[in-house]
Amino acid sequence: MPGKPVLKDISLDIEGRGITAIIGPSGTGKSTLIRCVNRLINPTSGEIWFEGQDLAKLSGQPLREARRRIGMVFQEYNLVERLTVMENVLSGRLGYVSAWTAWRRKFDDADIQKAFALLKRVGLADFANRRADELSGGQRQRVGIARAVMQSPGLLLADEPTSSLDPKTSVEIMEVMRDLAAENSIPVMINIHQVDLGKRYAERIIGMSGGLVVYDGAPDGLDGDILKKIYGGQDWLAT
Amino acid sequence: MSTASLSERASVSRADFFTPSIAKRLAYVGVLAYLVYAAATLGLSFERVQQGIGHGVRFLVGFFPPNFTQTDIVPGLLESLQIALLSSLIGTALAIPIAVLSARNLMPPWVSWIARLIIIFCRSFHPVIVAIIAVKAVGFGALAGIIALTFASVGFVGKLLAEAIEEISLKQIEAIRATGASFMNVIAYGVVPQVMNRFIGFVAYETDSNLRNSTMVGVVGAGGIGGTLFSAFQRFDYDFVAGIIICIIGLVMIGEVLQIYVKRVFR
Numbered sequence: 001m002p003g004k005p006v007l008k009d010i011s012l013d014i015e016g017r018g019i020t021a022i023i024g025p026s027g028t029g030k031s032t033l034i035r036c037v038n039r040l041i042n043p044t045s046g047e048i049w050f051e052g053q054d055l056a057k058l059s060g061q062p063l064r065e066a067r068r069r070i071g072m073v074f075q076e077y078n079l080v081e082r083l084t085v086m087e088n089v090l091s092g093r094l095g096y097v098s099a100w101t102a103w104r105r106k107f108d109d110a111d112i113q114k115a116f117a118l119l120k121r122v123g124l125a126d127f128a129n130r131r132a133d134e135l136s137g138g139q140r141q142r143v144g145i146a147r148a149v150m151q152s153p154g155l156l157l158a159d160e161p162t163s164s165l166d167p168k169t170s171v172e173i174m175e176v177m178r179d180l181a182a183e184n185s186i187p188v189m190i191n192i193h194q195v196d197l198g199k200r201y202a203e204r205i206i207g208m209s210g211g212l213v214v215y216d217g218a219p220d221g222l223d224g225d226i227l228k229k230i231y232g233g234q235d236w237l238a239t
Numbered sequence: 240m241s242t243a244s245l246s247e248r249a250s251v252s253r254a255d256f257f258t259p260s261i262a263k264r265l266a267y268v269g270v271l272a273y274l275v276y277a278a279a280t281l282g283l284s285f286e287r288v289q290q291g292i293g294h295g296v297r298f299l300v301g302f303f304p305p306n307f308t309q310t311d312i313v314p315g316l317l318e319s320l321q322i323a324l325l326s327s328l329i330g331t332a333l334a335i336p337i338a339v340l341s342a343r344n345l346m347p348p349w350v351s352w353i354a355r356l357i358i359i360f361c362r363s364f365h366p367v368i369v370a371i372i373a374v375k376a377v378g379f380g381a382l383a384g385i386i387a388l389t390f391a392s393v394g395f396v397g398k399l400l401a402e403a404i405e406e407i408s409l410k411q412i413e414a415i416r417a418t419g420a421s422f423m424n425v426i427a428y429g430v431v432p433q434v435m436n437r438f439i440g441f442v443a444y445e446t447d448s449n450l451r452n453s454t455m456v457g458v459v460g461a462g463g464i465g466g467t468l469f470s471a472f473q474r475f476d477y478d479f480v481a482g483i484i485i486c487i488i489g490l491v492m493i494g495e496v497l498q499i500y501v502k503r504v505f506r
Contacts (some may be wrong), residue, residue, distance in 0.1 A: 040416055048319045068419030077416035082432040091428050095419025102420075144414075151418055 006032045007043075008211045019178060019188040021198035021219075023233050025206035028110070030191040033208070034157050036069045039063060051154055054086070068095030071148030071186070073177070075160040077140040079147075081133040085124060088132050088143050089115040092150025111150075118146040122176055138169035142176060149180050158183055158190040162197060170194065174201045195227065244390040305485055309465050312486055319463035320490065322384040324454040327446040330383070330392020337393065338400035339426065344409065358401065361394030366452045367393035368460040381462030388449045388456065395448070400434065400443045439505050443498045448495045454487045 006029040013231070014020050028163035035041040039055060045048050048055040053067050055066055069145055072094070078090045084099055093111050107115075119125050127135065132143060141161060148156055156179065162170035181188045192198045198205055199219040207215030207222070207230040215226050228234050245251065289395035340346055341354030377383050407430060415429040457465020465485060471479040 023386075040413055040417060056308060064419045064421060066419070067417060070417070072414070072417040074410065074414060076410055078410040079413070080411045080428060082435070083428070087390050087428075090422070091415060092418055094421075094424040094428060097424070099421060099427055102424050147414075147418070158381030 006211050008045075010211075010213055012213070012216075014187055014208065017182065017185055017187050018097050018203035019190055019201050019208060020179070020204045021202035022189070022191050022206045022208060023193075023195055023198050023230060024229055026193075028208050029211045030208055031159050032192055034159050034189060035156070037157055038067050038072060045239075049231060064095060068151055069154045071151045071153035071156045073141070073144050073148050073156065073158040073161045075163050076146045076205065077115070077137070077164075078141055079132040079135075079140055082131060084129055085119065085135070085143050087110075087117060089119060089146045089150050092147040095151065115146070115150055117179075118149055122146050132221055136174040140170060141165065141169075141173050145173070145177055145180060149184060149186070152184070153186055156186045156188045160191045160193060163193050168195075170197060195222070243431035246492075265367035273487065298477070301475075304477035304478060305481035307482045307486070308331050308474075308481070309479055312464070312483060315457070315467045315483075316486055316490055319383055319453040319457070319465070320450070321450040322381050322388060322456070323446065323494075324386045325451050326388030326453070327392055327442065328450075330389040330445070331396050331442050333389070334393045334396035334400060337397045338404060339430075342403045342404035344405050344407075345423050345430070354401075356395075356453060358394055358397040361390050364390070366391045366456060367459060370456040371459045374460045378461075379460040384453060384456040384463055386462055388452055391452065392445050392449060395445050397439050400438055403434040403437045403441075404430060436506060439502055443501035447491075447494055447498060451491055454490070 010033065011048070011130050014157055022033065024030050024077075030043055036043045037050070037055070039048075039058070043056055043212075044235055046056060048099075050066065051069060053062075053066060055063070058066055064141075079200065080091065081092070088104070090105075090107050090111060093107060116125065116128065119128055122145060124139060124142055124146075127139065132140060135143065142200055144161070161177065162173050165173060168196065174197055176192075177188065180186075193204075199222060205217065205219050206213055207226060209232070214229050215222065224234070227237060245255065248255075287394075324372070337354050337357055341351045343351045343360060346354070365389045369390045370383055373386040374385035377386065412429040413434065414423060415425050422429065454462050455465045457463040457467065458469045460466060464487060467479065468483045468487075471477075471483060
């Protein structure tokens with residue numbers, strides 16, 4: 001049952017490359033916005049245009065085909081814990097293979113080569129045969145990014161990818177994500193709590209508050225007044 | 240007790256955190272009273288127990304020495320084993336799709352309710368009751384036993400597997416769905432890895448339980464060693480009964496040991 005709307009009157013155009021960061025207080029609808037794009041949450045109204053299709057109108061097979069083109073990175077990594085790292089990366093191809101092929105792990109050699117190259121790229125080649133639950137948070141998130149890039153997506157969604165990580169690992173993850181997205185020409189839409197990280201890596205910042213977009217522009221324009229408008233209050237801002 | 244909120248109170252006592260429950264105490268007294276009443280109405284007196292024990296001792300003496308010489312023990316045991324393994328296999332194969340369909344986190348309510356009703360139906364009857372019906376329907380022999388135990392396996396494995404599926408992490412499912420995976424691929428990569436270990440445990444337990452039950456369905460004519468056991472009882476052939484019982488214990492113990500190795504291979 002649709003309850004109270006979370007997102008109101010939002011119109012965004014994500015284009016080109018680079019990272020678009022969405023910031024805003026908890027509960028303002030950042031996750032909802034990102035999950036609406038690949039329809040993990042269904043919007044009650046509105047349109048979502050991606051590669052010439054209105055995703056909001058899709059269902060069944062066409063929706064799954066559209067999802068293949070949208071990679072997603074999650075706050076808690078959402079790896080399949082009991083599968084190996086390699087299986088997790090290859091699960092990025094699940095939109096392309098039949099259940100029978102997937103069950104027997106009969107992936108194309110090209111896919112396996114690509115998955116291994118990605119693991120090497122994120123520094124986890126030696127972990128390929130380890131189970132995902134043996135990895136640390138930062139390592140898991142690298143696998144999560146590799147899985148998303150494995151889809152060869154036209155868009156990468158990241159829902160607070162660094163919120164469960166320490167500051168140093170957060171920076172490393174942001175760099176891996178930025179670099180991989182740039183190498184594969186994938187635009188990135190990211191929800192982020194750490195404003196400094198957003199400013200450092202994003203080319204565009206969208207500030208949300210109460211389900212509305214209250215700022216949309218370059219990271220440089222994000223000053224104290226605007227942060228007050230986004231998060232409310234001012235005591236938390238360092239003077 | 241004071242109605243002021245805890246933060247406004249000057250002092251607190253034990254009773255503010257651990258309230259004695261009168262209802263619980265009454266329930267204990269009630270249970271105890273019912274036990275006394277039930278024992279009284281069933282005529283369980285000390286004399287009755289004494290008499291029963293005396294009879295039991297005479298009966299047990301008849302067990303010795305156990306008799307293993309009769310030739311129908313081994314074929315009976317093997318038939319029981321076959322009934323147990325076949326019904327576990329068929330029952331599990333049927334239980335998997337029913338369990339998936341009845342998992343409320345994967346299916347719409349109307350589908351899961353239909354699947355749930357099938358599981359409840361399979362679990363409603365003791366295997367012996369199903370065996371009696373099966374013997375009437377398809378005649379004496381192992382087929383009736385297989386039907387009876389398959390029925391039980393669908394209910395047991397179906398229920399536990401459905402519960403295991405309902406407890407999985409939806410985050411992992413969400414990630415697999417987000418890749419554009421089909422429903423079957425979500426099952427293969429999102430659900431199966433999360434429930435596989437427990438599933439193997441359920442099947443091993445059910446096979447073990449079928450092995451024990453397969454020695455019993457023969458009592459009503461549904462094949463296996465149970466039939467031999469029952470006729471030995473009716474002939475008052477107690478040393479043969481003892482022989483059969485010892486062989487059944489041996490079979491169940493062998494099953495227990497094998498189970499450990501089979502589990503290890505599949506995990």
